[in-house]
Every structure is written in structure tokens, then in C-alpha cells.
Amino acid sequence: MRVTEGGIDLEVPGEQTEGVEESVFYNPRQELNRDLTIATLRTFREREERAESYLDAMTASGVRGIRAAADGWDVTCCDLEADAVDLARENLERNDLADEARVEHRNVNALMHDEMFDVIDLDPYGTPMPFADAAFARCRDLLCVTATDTAPLCGAHFNSGVRSYSAVPQNTDYHPEMGVRILVSALARSGARFDVGVEPILTHATSHYVRTYLELDRKASAADAALEHLGHIYHCEDCLYRETEHGQVADPLESCPHCGGNRLLTAGPVWLGPVQDTEFVAAVRSAIPDAFGTAEKARELCETLEAEVDEPTHYDQHKLCKNWGLPANAMDEFLDDLREAGYAASPAHYGGTTFKTDASVGEIRAATEGSLE
Ligand SMILES: C[S@@+](CC[C@H](N)C(=O)[O-])C[C@H]1O[C@@H](n2cnc3c(N)ncnc32)[C@H](O)[C@@H]1O
Numbered sequence: 001m002r003v004t005e006g007g008i009d010l011e012v013p014g015e016q017t018e019g020v021e022e023s024v025f026y027n028p029r030q031e032l033n034r035d036l037t038i039a040t041l042r043t044f045r046e047r048e049e050r051a052e053s054y055l056d057a058m059t060a061s062g063v064r065g066i067r068a069a070a071d072g073w074d075v076t077c078c079d080l081e082a083d084a085v086d087l088a089r090e091n092l093e094r095n096d097l098a099d100e101a102r103v104e105h106r107n108v109n110a111l112m113h114d115e116m117f118d119v120i121d122l123d124p125y126g127t128p129m130p131f132a133d134a135a136f137a138r139c140r141d142l143l144c145v146t147a148t149d150t151a152p153l154c155g156a157h158f159n160s161g162v163r164s165y166s167a168v169p170q171n172t173d174y175h176p177e178m179g180v181r182i183l184v185s186a187l188a189r190s191g192a193r194f195d196v197g198v199e200p201i202l203t204h205a206t207s208h209y210v211r212t213y214l215e216l217d218r219k220a221s222a223a224d225a226a227l228e229h230l231g232h233i234y235h236c237e238d239c240l241y242r243e244t245e246h247g248q249v250a251d252p253l254e255s256c257p258h259c260g261g262n263r264l265l266t267a268g269p270v271w272l273g274p275v276q277d278t279e280f281v282a283a284v285r286s287a288i289p290d291a292f293g294t295a296e297k298a299r300e301l302c303e304t305l306e307a308e309v310d311e312p313t314h315y316d317q318h319k320l321c322k323n324w325g326l327p328a329n330a331m332d333e334f335l336d337d338l339r340e341a342g343y344a345a346s347p348a349h350y351g352g353t354t355f356k357t358d359a360s361v362g363e364i365r366a367a368t369e370g371s372l373e
């Protein structure tokens with residue numbers, strides 16, 4: 001089957017079923033992820049001119065590495081599967097880029113221990129954590145990470161989440177953001193073991209995966225500074241009240257300060273710091289060309305990320321209203337009520353009914369319920 005993406009022609013095994021390409025080595029649903037990757041790499045290189053080498057650590061069809069090579073990066077593609085390696089080589093040749101990139105048939109953990117790269121991109125099936133140590137040991141500037149195991153990350157598959165991320169995730173009404181905060185926390189702690197500090201400059205949770213871009217600072221003091229963003233979330237399952245506390249040691253609440261209930265969850269360590277550099281995200285948005293297949297969607301996503309209130313958990317308006325036994329109103333009106341009451345409020349990218357605010361659950365109700373009857 002022939003596929004064109006980002007100006008690159010690919011031949012991938014598989015067939016089109018009902019207009020959707022199905023292939024083990026090429027997932028069309030990740031095109032937005034790849035479009036944003038290329039725009040992020042461009043933006044990052046403008047800022048860090050010395051960034052040249054890019055490792056597409058799990059290349060499959062080669063699509064990501066080939067798109068980066070077409071953009072002038074010094075690319076290494078790697079895959080464990082011989083069929084993927086052959087396919088990536090064929091696809092490089094098909095685009096006359098065979099001299100711009102090499103393809104390694106190896107376990108990428110071994111490759112990363114052998115060589116340093118300016119940018120490393122981890123895009124495995126499931127959790128990226130088995131690759132995090134080698135990546136932090138050998139990545140100079142930017143680590144790009146996809147995690148597709150959203151059920152463990154958000155606490156729905158609790159034991160698996162605890163095992164993979166050495167943290168306690170909890171299944172809450174803000175589950176995609178729980179995934180973001182657990183993933184970045186685990187990565188920050190992996191980096192710290194190598195005296196590397198992380199700063200997330202772009203992060204999104206989109207249809208069954210979390211993607212984050214971490215700018216690295218290879219200094220023990222930077223690792224210490226990153227760890228200061230870790231802490232815990234205390235969450236009430238009855239009224240959806242939540243509060244956060246920085247620090248390595250949890251000091252859970254005994255009862256909910258809002259409703260007095262005692263069905264309380266503690267999640268952590270989670271990353272409580274910012275997950276975007278909003279100026280960087282705006283620059284990424286401007287670097288998305290019209291020719292990209294997901295240009296409109298990717299720009300919209302960046303715009304939402306830029307405007308998101310910097311709070312560690314989002315709310316879901318429908319779940320809140322259901323909990324209060326009140327009908328939900330239009331999101332614009334709801335957010336306007338919050339702003340008029342003096343709170344910061346914005347839509348969130350986690351779904352059409354999600355929003356962020358610095359108001360507590362009680363303050364949200366007081367500010368909005370007049371418009372909900
Ligand atoms: C989700 S796919 C990668 C998709 C690709 N990056 C893209 O954007 O289309 C995961 C790939 O990782 C490869 N893989 C799994 N374990 C690996 C390892 N230890 N070293 C290198 N490649 C590995 C698999 O063979 C598979 O091709």
C-alpha cells in the first residue's frame with residue numbers, strides 16, 4: 001500500500017480497509033504526532049543551532065526518521081525487527097534520502113549506550129520506560145517520548161502503572177492528565193539518576209497516547225531543580241475536590257476539606273510543574289506548514305495548549321454538573337462565569353468538556369450554578 005505523509009512517499013505492507021490504511025509498521029492515526037514532531041524539531045533547531053543528530057529509536061516504516069532527514073537532520077533510524085529495517089531502508093531510497101540517514105538493526109538500548117545523539121525520539125509500543133535510562137545517559141538536548149499505555153498511566157490498570165512508572169497513579173475524572181503527570185514524573189526521576197534535569201516544553205494527551213518533549217540540562221543542579229516539581233495529588237472521590245502538595249513524601253488528607261467525606265485518593269509522585277513552554281508552543285504552531293496532513297488540527301491543539309491555565313489537574317464540566325445534579329450549560333458561558341468571579345479559566349485540550357481553572361470545586365460551583373438551572 002502506498003502512503004504519502006508530510007511530502008514523503010512510503011510503501012508499507014497492508015491494505016486500505018474502508019478508506020483507512022491498516023499496517024503493522026505504519027499507524028495513520030499517529031500522523032498528528034509526527035506532524036508536531038517535525039514542527040517541534042524545526043523550532044528547537046532554530047533555538048539550539050547546534051542540534052544536528054536525531055535518533056528515530058523505533059522506526060518501523062521509517063516515516064519519522066525519513067521526514068526528519070528530508071528536513072536536514074543527521075538521522076539514525078533503528079529497529080529490532082529485520083522486516084522494519086528493510087522497509088525503512090527501502091523507504092529512504094524511495095525518497096532519495098538513503099545518503100542522509102542510516103538504519104541500524106539493533107536493540108536501541110544497546111545503540112544508545114554506544115553513541116550520543118542531540119535528539120532522541122522514543123516511540124515504542126506501550127511504555128517508554130525500558131528505554132528511558134539509556135536515553136538519558138546518551139541524549140544531549142531534547143528527548144521526545146510517546147507512551148501509548150494510557151490505562152496503566154491513568155490508574156485504570158493500577159499494578160501495571162505502579163510497575164512501569166514507580167509511582168501511584170489514580171483513576172480520576174482527569175485521567176488523561178493523570179497520565180501526563182505520572183509519565184513526566186517518571187521521566188524526571190530517570191533523568192535525575194544521570195544528573196540530567198528535564199523541562200517539558202510541549203506535552204499533549206491525544207487519543208490513547210501521551211507525548212512529551214523534554215529539554216535536557218545535563219547538570220546535577222538542574223536534576224535537583226526538576227525534582228522540586230514533584231509532589232502528590234489528594235483527590236476526593238465524592239465531591240471531586242483535589243489539592244496538591246510538593247515534596248517527595250506524601251502527607252495524605254484524612255478527610256475532604258470540602259465535603260467532609262473520607263473516600264480520598266493519593267496519587268504520586270506526579271509532576272506538578274508546567275508541561276508546556278507557551279512561547280515555544282506558539283513557535284511550533286507557526287512552524288506547521290499548510291502542506292501537513294493534520295495542519296489545522298495540530299495548530300488548534302497548539303493554540304489550546306498555549307492558553308491552558310497552568311494547573312496540574314483539569315476538570316470535566318459534565319462530570320461536575322452530574323455530581324451536582326445540575327444540567328451542564330455551554331462551555332463558553334461556564335468559563336465566562338468563572339472569569340467574572342475573578343478566577344483564571346480556560347478550555348483544556350483533554351476533551352471538549354474539559355477545562356482548567358485556579359478555582360476549587362466549591363468555588364467553581366458558587367461561580368457557575370446561577371447559570372446552570
Ligand atoms: C510503535 S512502532 C514505531 C512507529 C514509528 N516510530 C512511527 O512513527 O510510525 C514501535 C517499533 O519499535 C520497535 N522496537 C520494539 N522494541 C525495540 C527495541 N528494543 N529496539 C529497537 N526497536 C524496537 C518495533 O519493532 C516497532 O517497529
Ligand SMILES: [Zn+2]
Nearest residue numbers: 236239256259
Ligand atoms: Zn469531598
